[in-house]
Amino acid sequence: xxxxxxxxxxxxxxxxxxxxxxxxxxxxxxxxxxxxxxxxxxxxxxxxxxxxxxxxxxxxxxxxxxxxxxxxxxxxxxxxxxxxxxxxxxxxxxxxxxxxxxxxxxxxxxxxxxxxxxxxxxxxxxxxxxxxxxxxxxxxxxxxxxxxxxxxxxxxxxxxxxxxxxxxxxxxxxxxxxx
Amino acid sequence: xxxxxxxxxxxxxxxxxxxxxxxxxxxxxxxxxxxxxxxxxxxxxxxxxxxxxxxxxxxxxxxxxxxxxxxxxxxxxxxxxxxxxxxxxxxxxxxxxxxxxxx
Numbered sequence: 001x002x003x004x005x006x007x008x009x010x011x012x013x014x015x016x017x018x019x020x021x022x023x024x025x026x027x028x029x030x031x032x033x034x035x036x037x038x039x040x041x042x043x044x045x046x047x048x049x050x051x052x053x054x055x056x057x058x059x060x061x062x063x064x065x066x067x068x069x070x071x072x073x074x075x076x077x078x079x080x081x082x083x084x085x086x087x088x089x090x091x092x093x094x095x096x097x098x099x100x101x102x103x104x105x106x107x108x109x110x111x112x113x114x115x116x117x118x119x120x121x122x123x124x125x126x127x128x129x130x131x132x133x134x135x136x137x138x139x140x141x142x143x144x145x146x147x148x149x150x151x152x153x154x155x156x157x158x159x160x161x162x163x164x165x166x167x168x169x170x171x172x173x174x175x176x177x178x179x
Numbered sequence: 180x181x182x183x184x185x186x187x188x189x190x191x192x193x194x195x196x197x198x199x200x201x202x203x204x205x206x207x208x209x210x211x212x213x214x215x216x217x218x219x220x221x222x223x224x225x226x227x228x229x230x231x232x233x234x235x236x237x238x239x240x241x242x243x244x245x246x247x248x249x250x251x252x253x254x255x256x257x258x259x260x261x262x263x264x265x266x267x268x269x270x271x272x273x274x275x276x277x278x279x280x281x282x
Contacts (some may be wrong), residue, residue, distance in 0.1 A: 003181060006182065007181070007182060010182045010186065014186070014190050017190060017194070018190065018193055018194070018197075021193075021194055021197045021198075021217055022197060024197070024201070024213055024217070025197045025200055025201050025214075030207060030209065030210060033210065033213060034209075034213070037213055037216070037217075040194075040217070040220070041220070044220050044223070044224060047187070047190075047224065048223075048224075048227055048244075051187070051227050051228060051230075051231045052231055053227045053230070053231075053238075053240075053241050053244065055241060055245070056223070056227060056241050056244045056245060056248070059245055059248050060223075060248065063248050063249075063251070063252050064216070064220075064248070064251075067252055067255070068216060068251065068252060068255040071255050071256065071259045072209060072212065072213065072216075072255070072259070074259070075209045075212070075259045075262055075263065076209055078263060078266065079208075079209065079262065079263070079266045079272050092203070092204045092206075093204060095203075095204075096200050096203045096204035097200075099199075099200075099203060100196050100199070100200045103196055103199070104192070104193075104196055107192045107196075108189065108192060111185050111188045111189060111192070112185060116184055116232070116233065117233060117234065118183070118184055118232050118233065119232060119233060119234035119235075130238055130241060133237070133238050133241075134238065134241055134242065134245070137237065137238070137239070137242050138242065138245075141237075142242050145246060149246060149249045149250075152249070152250075152253055153249065153252070153253055156252075156253035156254075156256050156257050157256060159257055159260070160256040160257050160259070160260035161260075163257070163260040163261055163264050164259075164260035164263045164264055
C-alpha cells in the first residue's frame with residue numbers, strides 16, 4: 001500500500017513537471033510560460049523531497065519559486081511588447097524538434113545500457129531529516145566552497161545593480177567626478 | 180514495479196532536452212533564460228537521484244545541488260540585469276537583432 005502510494009505520487013509529480021515544462025517550451029505567450037515554470041519548480045521540489053533531500057527541496061522552493069521566478073516575471077513585464085508575441089518560426093521548430101528527437105533517441109538507451117552500481121539497501125537508507133548533515137558538511141568539508149559561494153553572490157548582486165543601472169547614470173557620476 | 184534510478188534519469192533527460200529545445204528555437208532573451216533554468220534543474224535532479232540510489236555514505240550530492248541552486252540564483256540576477264540593460268539600449272530583447280557589442 002505504501003509502495004503503491006509512492007508510485008502514484010511519483011507518476012503524478014512526473015506528469016506535473018514534464019507537462020508544465022513542455023508548456024513552457026511550446027506556449028506562445030511568455031507570461032504563460034513563466035507561470036508554467038512555477039509548477040515545474042514546485043513539482044521538482046516535491047520530487048527532491050520524495051528522494052529524501054528535504055533541505056534541497058525547501059531551498060528549491062525558496063530560491064527558485066520565491067526568487068528566480070519573480071525575477072523572470074519582472075523581466076517579462078519590463079520587456080514585453082505586443083508585437084513580440086509570436087516569435088517562433090516554423091523552420092526553427094522543425095530543426096529544433098529533429099535535433100531534440102535525435103538527442104532523445106541517443107540518450108534514453110544510455111540510461112538502460114549503463115550498468116549503474118545501484119546500492120542494495122536503497123529502501124533501508126535513512127529517510128530522516130538531512131538538514132543537520134547538510135549544515136555540518138557545509139561548515140566542515142565544504143567550508144571553503146561555501147564562503148566562495150557567498151562572496152560570489154555578493155559580487156553578483158553588486159554586478160547586477162551596476163549593469164542594470166544604465167548608461168545615463170554612469171555618465172552623471174563621471175561628470176560629478178570631473179567637477 | 181518500484182520506482183528506480185532510471186525513472187528519475189528519464190525525467191531528467193526530458194527536462195534537459197526541453198531546456199535545450201527552448202534555447203535552440205526561441206529568440207526571446209527571457210525565454211532562453213527559462214531554458215537555462217530547466218537545464219540546471221535537470222542536473223540537480225540527476226545529482227539527488229544518484230545520491231539516493233548509488234552507494235554513498237555522505238550526502239555530497241545534496242551539497243552539490245545546493246551549490247547549483249546558489250549559482251543559478253547568481254546567474255539569474257546577472258542575466259536579468261543584462262537583459263534589462265539590452266532592452267534600455269535596443270528597445271528589444273529579440274536575440275537576432277542584437278548583434279553589436281556597442282550600440
